[in-house]
Amino acid sequence: MLIVSIIVLLVIGGLIWQYVRQGQSRSSKDVDPLPATDSPLLHEHVAYYRSLPNDKKKLFEERVSHFLQHTKIDGVGTTVDEVDKLLVASSAVIPIFGFEGWYYYQLTNVLLYDDRFNEEYETTGSNRSILGMVGEGGALQSTMVLSKPALRDGFANENSKSNTGIHEFVHLLDKADGSTDGLPEYLLGKTHIKPWVELIHRSIREIKENQSDINPYGITNDAEFFAVVSEYFFKRPDLLEQKHPELFARLEEIFHQNPATPDKELPEQP
Numbered sequence: 001m002l003i004v005s006i007i008v009l010l011v012i013g014g015l016i017w018q019y020v021r022q023g024q025s026r027s028s029k030d031v032d033p034l035p036a037t038d039s040p041l042l043h044e045h046v047a048y049y050r051s052l053p054n055d056k057k058k059l060f061e062e063r064v065s066h067f068l069q070h071t072k073i074d075g076v077g078t079t080v081d082e083v084d085k086l087l088v089a090s091s092a093v094i095p096i097f098g099f100e101g102w103y104y105y106q107l108t109n110v111l112l113y114d115d116r117f118n119e120e121y122e123t124t125g126s127n128r129s130i131l132g133m134v135g136e137g138g139a140l141q142s143t144m145v146l147s148k149p150a151l152r153d154g155f156a157n158e159n160s161k162s163n164t165g166i167h168e169f170v171h172l173l174d175k176a177d178g179s180t181d182g183l184p185e186y187l188l189g190k191t192h193i194k195p196w197v198e199l200i201h202r203s204i205r206e207i208k209e210n211q212s213d214i215n216p217y218g219i220t221n222d223a224e225f226f227a228v229v230s231e232y233f234f235k236r237p238d239l240l241e242q243k244h245p246e247l248f249a250r251l252e253e254i255f256h257q258n259p260a261t262p263d264k265e266l267p268e269q270p
């Protein structure tokens with residue numbers, strides 16, 4: 001039994017290593033500083049950044065810069081400007097900002113499309129227009145595709161509970177243990193997995209019964225629920241904490257940060 005547990009842990013550990021890797025202790029000299037013109041852009045377009053205390057703003061800029069040095073962002077039939085790049089990088093950094101030194105090891109390219117896309121990118125069989133997706137294998141393994149208008153809307157509309165960029169990066173984080181299933185096993189204590197699944201299912205039932213303000217797309221499955229409620233957590237932490245304190249507390253634990261109170265001291269990084 002012990003041996004089986006050890007093997008399972010090794011496999012999970014290996015998979016996490018594959019997708020989200022903790023870098024060597026990076027001092028600021030390993031990362032080129034962000035161009036001076038970028039901080040005002042972050043300030044203007046990224047509410048999450050604006051709400052950070054100054055020391056964390058500095059760290060956020062370093063993480064954004066690191067992301068942009070390692071990930072190529074291209075437009076497909078559309079232009080990509082500095083703000084687009086900063087929005088992609090912010091979407092990436094926000095969900096892992098609570099974990100020092102983490103980055104998306106396998107992701108090398110992000111493609112921005114001028115509009116929603118579907119058909120060949122459709123994986124579920126429904127006709128839903130897709131706003132973003134993460135490659136599941138083959139050539140797309142290291143590529144994320146996002147709709148540029150959806151990316152921009154997610155940041156421009158600061159009162160909404162949605163953000164397509166964050167949604168896709170949360171899927172990537174969720175996938176780090178091998179399956180995109182709404183259960184980031186390595187971020188939840190073993191004893192917390194069952195209560196988390198129960199909480200997801202209870203929340204999905206509430207959406208189905210029309211007793212919830214969470215995006216109904218969350219009922220698609222546990223992975224979509226996790227991505228949708230994470231958007232809410234990072235966009236409107238104040239509202240989520242007030243309306244869904246249990247979900248908020250669980251997400252604070254999962255992401256190891258509290259976007260409603262960004263200077264709150266949290267327990268040691270797991």
Ligand SMILES: [Zn+2]
Binds near residue numbers: 167171224
């Ligand atoms: Zn999704």
